[in-house]
Amino acid sequence: TEIYTLSLHDALPISPRYIGMSATLSESGLLKAKKFFPNNHITKVIVDNKKNKVALTQNFFPENTKKQSIGALNKIYGFSQNESMLIFPNSRESVEYLTVNLIKLAQNNQSDSHYFAHHASLTKQFRSKVEEFAKNSRGKLFTICCTSTLELGIDIGAVDSVVQYNSPFSVSSLAQRLGRSGRRTKQSILHFIATNPWDLLQGLAIIELYQDGNMDNFDGIKAPYDVCAHQMLSMLIEQSEIKISEFKHLNQKFSVWSTIDDDEFKEIAQHLLDQHYIEKEGPYFITGLATDKLLCGPDFYTQFKSAIEFQVISPSGKVGSMRLGPDIVIGSNFFLAGKVWKVWDIKMKEKKIFVKKAVDGNPPIFHSTGSDVETYVRQKMENLLYDSAYLNRLEEPMREQLEKITTDVIDEKNPYLVDVKGSVGVRTFVGTKVNRALMIMFNIVNDTNNFILVDKETLLYTNDLNIDIKGTLKKACKRTWNRNHLEKYLEKDEFTAFFFLNDMKYLELVPKKLQIRYIVDNLLDLEGAVEWMERFSF
Helix, strand or coil: CHHHHHHHHHHCCCCCCCCCCCCCCCHHHHHHHHCCCCCCCCCCCCCCCCCCEEEEEEEECCCCCCCCCHHHHHHHHHHHCCCCEEEECCCHHHHHHHHHHHHHHHHHCCCCCEEEEECCCCCHHHHHHHHHHHHCCCCCCEEEEECHHHCCCCCCCCECEEEEECCCCCHHHHHHHHCCECCCCCEEEEEEEECCHHHHHHHHHHHHHHHCCCCCCCCCCCCCHHHHHHHHHHHHHHHCCEEHHHHCCHHHHCHHHCCCCHHHHHHHHHHHHHCCCEEEECCEEEECHHHHHHCCCCCCCCCCCCCCCEEEEECCEEEEEECCCCCCCCCCEEEECCEEEEEEEEECCCCEEEEEECCCCCCCECCCCCCCCCHHHHHHHHHHHCCHHHHHHCCHHHHHHHHHHHHHEEECCEEEEEEECCEEEEECCCCHHHHHHHHHHHHHHHCCCCCEEEHHHCEEECCCCCCCHHHHHHHHHHCCCCHHHHHHHHHHCHHHHHHHHCCCCCHHHCCHHHHHHHHHHHCCCHHHHHHHHCCCCC
């Protein structure tokens, strides 16, 4: 579709008018979105500020060591006996756990309600059957437990309510999900259920922001090197050949690539040539052998990448597999297969994590990955946490959980320093991109790569007892930072660079120099990190 649109735009004698619609863009986002369209038309933005009233329930039920909650399950089952609804957890594992156990409860209680799972690992045929049932249910009660696959773009008709199982990652995501309910009654019903303190706090903050009319910022990708390289190959496949003299200026021809300058475009083309993705044939470029291998797969034209799993190896053999994250470094502990393991080596090329049973007191990590959270959400979380009037309005189980969060603060005058099982950590209350930048900056000033980011808890710490956190902050605050510091670190630290690029399917088509530049431009926020450190005085 994208190739066709570009070709159509080039072929038309006049510049076409584009129409875009969104339910979740902020005012600044609308202005940025206008720049995406490849013409100079004066654009009118029509904003519909109407939204349904929201009937809200909020509950907390603690989870066990397997991250499961019987109390939450029973509460959801109770809702499902009176409402057709969608349940949005944040992982496929939670989708399956909830679906299986809701079906068991229905069978034990001889309920007529219908329960389904819906996520990307299921076949399209199965998902279509679920969607058709929901659309033609004719009064039958049903519950679909789903990931973001049902967040937008699929018509399943109307549902009575939405269950948000633990926190969404953004206000926009909550708005999309809420939009699925209340289409007939003009009242959306939201059941927010949290099973751990940090999901509770983040969920409450996002709900407050949504009710106040806030929406997420729209940053976009500053220079989409990977998409550009992929489209260069796609155009060669479509046209069989392109004149070299024309190929050299494709970035100037299409405005969507206008942020990629001529030198960068030349570097991408040279990399494709060096790696045999393209070849010269007289005055033309054609596809190379490496591109032919890419085409052997079924998903060349998709931008989504299957997760790369690392094998977890103990002295007695393979334990399982997991994705890498910034919380998995040498010396860290994590849960897998019901045990606590300590990482003693990571082999990047072999995709293996070597572990042994943990015998120290360092806190284990429930390994998980999720979407980025913006700074304004984290700031709202911090505000709610220290707002006694707000806390007093909450039911006691929720209030108690939030009050527990602040018990690890070491110094009330400096609430950012917290105790982490005997070590000192830094709780930042800033967005994911800022936290990533701070992690790298702390590693740079200590000449190490041992800092661990637990972004869900907006926490940075290290298990290295030789590193002084206050000293780290002091050194980081006194240094004058620029992007070169981050780029040089990423060039040397293959693990961190690999983690950041793990979900970028076609950045392998881009030279390493531009891969690093992509990380700094789009996945880190150096300016936000420097701004955060300005609150400290040494």
